[in-house]
Amino acid sequence: MSDPSDLFLLPLEDWIQTAVEWVVANWRPVFQAIRWPISYTLDGLEAALQGIPYLVVVIAMFAIAWRTAGWRTGVFSIAAMLFIGFLGLWDKAMTTLAIVFTAVVFCVIVGLPLGIMAGRSDRFWSWLRPVLDVMQTTPSFVYLVPVVMLFGIGTVPGVIATIIFSLPPLIRLTNLGLRQVRTEVVEAGLAFGSTRWQLLKEVQFPLALPTIMAGLNQTLLLAMVMSVIAAMIGAEGLGLTVLRGIGRLDVGLAAIGGISIALLAIILDRVTQALGQARRDGPPVERRSWLAMTLGSRPRPGGTPATGENDSSRGPSERFSKGGG
Amino acid sequence: MPVKVRAERLSKVFGDSPGAALEMLDGGASKDEILRETGNVVAVSEVRFDIEEGEIFMVMGLSGSGKSTLVRCLNRLIEPTCGDVLIDGENILAVDEGRVRELRRTKMSMVFQHFALFPHKSVRENVEFGLKIRGAAPAERGAAALDTLRLVGLEDWAEHYPASLSGGMQQRVGLARALATDPGILLMDEAFSALDPLIRRDMQDELLDLQRKVRKTIVFITHDFHEALKLGDRIAMMRDGKIVQVGPPEEIVSRPADDYVVDFTRDIDRGRVFSCASIMRKIPPLQLGKDTLDTATRRMRQESRDALHVVDGEGRPRGIVHAGAIARSVQAGEPDLADALLDGFPTTPETARIADLYTMCGDGLPIAVLDSRGAYAGVLMPLDILTKLTPDVPDPGTRRAMP
Ligand SMILES: Nc1ncnc2c1ncn2[C@@H]1O[C@H](COP(=O)(O)OP(=O)(O)O)[C@@H](O)[C@H]1O
Ligand SMILES: [Mg+2]
Numbered sequence A: 001m002s003d004p005s006d007l008f009l010l011p012l013e014d015w016i017q018t019a020v021e022w023v024v025a026n027w028r029p030v031f032q033a034i035r036w037p038i039s040y041t042l043d044g045l046e047a048a049l050q051g052i053p054y055l056v057v058v059i060a061m062f063a064i065a066w067r068t069a070g071w072r073t074g075v076f077s078i079a080a081m082l083f084i085g086f087l088g089l090w091d092k093a094m095t096t097l098a099i100v101f102t103a104v105v106f107c108v109i110v111g112l113p114l115g116i117m118a119g120r121s122d123r124f125w126s127w128l129r130p131v132l133d134v135m136q137t138t139p140s141f142v143y144l145v146p147v148v149m150l151f152g153i154g155t156v157p158g159v160i161a162t163i164i165f166s167l168p169p170l171i172r173l174t175n176l177g178l179r180q181v182r183t184e185v186v187e188a189g190l191a192f193g194s195t196r197w198q199l200l201k202e203v204q205f206p207l208a209l210p211t212i213m214a215g216l217n218q219t220l221l222l223a224m225v226m227s228v229i230a231a232m233i234g235a236e237g238l239g240l241t242v243l244r245g246i247g248r249l250d251v252g253l254a255a256i257g258g259i260s261i262a263l264l265a266i267i268l269d270r271v272t273q274a275l276g277q278a279r280r281d282g283p284p285v286e287r288r289s290w291l292a293m294t295l296g297s298r299p300r301p302g303g304t305p306a307t308g309e310n311d312s313s314r315g316p317s318e319r320f321s322k323g324g325g
Numbered sequence B: 001m002p003v004k005v006r007a008e009r010l011s012k013v014f015g016d017s018p019g020a021a022l023e024m025l026d027g028g029a030s031k032d033e034i035l036r037e038t039g040n041v042v043a044v045s046e047v048r049f050d051i052e053e054g055e056i057f058m059v060m061g062l063s064g065s066g067k068s069t070l071v072r073c074l075n076r077l078i079e080p081t082c083g084d085v086l087i088d089g090e091n092i093l094a095v096d097e098g099r100v101r102e103l104r105r106t107k108m109s110m111v112f113q114h115f116a117l118f119p120h121k122s123v124r125e126n127v128e129f130g131l132k133i134r135g136a137a138p139a140e141r142g143a144a145a146l147d148t149l150r151l152v153g154l155e156d157w158a159e160h161y162p163a164s165l166s167g168g169m170q171q172r173v174g175l176a177r178a179l180a181t182d183p184g185i186l187l188m189d190e191a192f193s194a195l196d197p198l199i200r201r202d203m204q205d206e207l208l209d210l211q212r213k214v215r216k217t218i219v220f221i222t223h224d225f226h227e228a229l230k231l232g233d234r235i236a237m238m239r240d241g242k243i244v245q246v247g248p249p250e251e252i253v254s255r256p257a258d259d260y261v262v263d264f265t266r267d268i269d270r271g272r273v274f275s276c277a278s279i280m281r282k283i284p285p286l287q288l289g290k291d292t293l294d295t296a297t298r299r300m301r302q303e304s305r306d307a308l309h310v311v312d313g314e315g316r317p318r319g320i321v322h323a324g325a326i327a328r329s330v331q332a333g334e335p336d337l338a339d340a341l342l343d344g345f346p347t348t349p350e351t352a353r354i355a356d357l358y359t360m361c362g363d364g365l366p367i368a369v370l371d372s373r374g375a376y377a378g379v380l381m382p383l384d385i386l387t388k389l390t391p392d393v394p395d396p397g398t399r400r401a402m403p
Helices: A012-026 A028-051 A054-069 A071-086 A090-120 A122-137 A140-151 A155-180 A183-191 A196-233 A238-247 A251-281 A284-294 A311-324 B018-026 B031-038 B067-074 B097-106 B123-134 B138-151 B167-179 B197-214 B225-231 B249-254 B259-265 B293-303 B323-332 B354-361 B382-389 B397-401
Strands: B003-014 B041-052 B056-061 B082-087 B108-111 B185-189 B217-222 B234-239 B242-247 B307-311 B317-322 B347-349 B367-370 B376-380
Touching: A012 A028, A012 A140, A028 A090, A028 A140, A028 A155, A054 A071, A054 A251, A071 A090, A071 A251, A090 A122, A090 A155, A090 A196, A090 A238, A090 A251, A122 A155, A140 A155, A140 A196, A155 A196, A183 A196, A183 B108, A196 A238, A196 A251, A196 B123, A238 A251, B003 B018, B003 B067, B003 B217, B018 B031, B018 B041, B031 B041, B041 B067, B041 B217, B041 B242, B056 B067, B056 B225, B067 B082, B067 B185, B067 B217, B097 B108, B097 B123, B108 B167, B123 B138, B123 B167, B138 B167, B138 B197, B167 B185, B167 B197, B197 B225, B217 B225, B225 B249, B234 B249, B234 B259, B242 B249, B242 B259, B249 B259, B293 B307, B293 B323, B307 B376, B317 B323, B317 B367, B347 B354, B354 B367, B354 B382, B376 B382
Parallel strands: B056 B217, B056 B234, B108 B185, B185 B217, B347 B367
Antiparallel strands: B003 B041, B003 B082, B234 B242, B307 B317, B367 B376
């Protein structure tokens, strides 16, 4: 038996090893700087979710689900959350939620501007697109190795791996959403003398929003998936429960962890999907009030009273305006 | 009237080697040849025109002839490859981006084929858009938007969304949005092409109505020759990026520059195109008190006609004299022109279309054409009218009617 390596062995393995070691040794401050805001957000969110009485969390989840996705999803979310609690996994579920929300927040902060830039510049998009292709075809656990080398192990590196893994769809769909806005409508914006920023704020972004919401939905679900895999590098939460169950061949433990994750995923999926859907199909008046909130403009007299009571959708929407700004 | 918009040798080439394409264009190559050899599309090719203030200037051509590209070069939504565009004498291709935005905000606005309303904004917010972009305060722009909506009859729809409006109403919102910034120039790219025929006709009438009130300089793109004839003060006929003929509707119809234009003129209702003024003969009338039976006979021989109109001191027609009547008067020994006068004769205002005269033609009498003051301006023979309605018969009257 012979193979090409008899002729020539490419020492890529050594090169990468050397390169990563060099980066780790010399770029330490950079990685610390990246770590800090993530760790800060994660700790804050986790402390909040763990600190709030569980009944408040359940009711809040119900309210959000009910206002966005209707009463069925509302009722389902009460049942699901209580069920997770009865399994004895409440704390772990809260940690998982904190991980997922933190990852999504940073995905929005990073992905929305990148998606917007890609949507407005063919050149930038032609450069970014292959990067996203590589990111999306790389098996999820492959992210874990460099993350561990650069950031160590624990929940924060787990969040970082989750961010990298779940970022592409948001960028892609933001880009797509902007490009889908009809040429004539963009021309109308420009023909009245809009600056690029005015065009984005008044025309492109609001019209791309349903597509961007679909991207957010996908990103959120991927974050959910990755939060489990991230348990392999020490991220806590439900993922760790599953991992432990598998490690000990404890089918029961792995199963209750898995069920809890699935229940959380269903709730989050329904809610974010409904957010995007409402924008697409909802009666214009309702749509306007939501947009008015999202974009931070004041509701007008003669608008609908829905504006005031629609608090539930404010959480996710505020993250958008932050990312867009 | 001052020139509001001027284009000078304006060209637009789509593709990656516009330089080579322009060179071939200079050498007289056609659009097809250039596409074959360089792969570039010459969308607009050395166009020049002057549009006067207050004029409706129609750009007419088949789909793909470069109309949309041309109109977008006027506000630089599309960057021309070469040439000049002067708006009020200012070359807008020489100014920076900020100045272009300023011009778009104040001097010109645009109406689109598929309305291009902002679906996430209410009708009022749509109409306010230009003012908002300009930085106007909410109260001020709201009031202005309502005023403009009143102009197009949609003030009751201010808080509705575009999706709940019919096509015609949506385009009226588009029109209101364009008018709200009170620009001097309106660019309308096939603004009515997407509407049903009946609605389209209403919108055309409404635009003419509106134009009487607001007096804008309008560049109106269309592929509908009837629309061009109806709305246009002048029409530019466009083919393969070139303007092959510019002129008032009557001129385009009566003297088409080439076969391309002839094709359009074939199946139009000519009676609706020609005004009486455009085809009447300016034969000087006889004057009561000045002309005698003698001079009348001489004039008839000169003009080789057997009847002439007679006007009074104010130039108003009083009647018509026939050669036969003169002969009879002379025989009867009545020397006065007034005695030979026949006073039952048809008249028409000079702005009337010849389609309005068909019943009058039945009498076979010469029709006196009156100007806005009621004075005699010329004469129309029923035969002139009938020849005008058939395209291919050479028409001796045309030269004199339109110098
Ligand atoms: N962005 C573009 N890229 C390449 N070719 C274009 C582009 N826009 C228009 N064209 C070409 O330019 C020509 C004129 O198009 P257009 O101005 O849209 O014509 P019209 O409005 O008269 O139908 C057509 O041949 C069209 O294919
Ligand atoms: Mg067009």
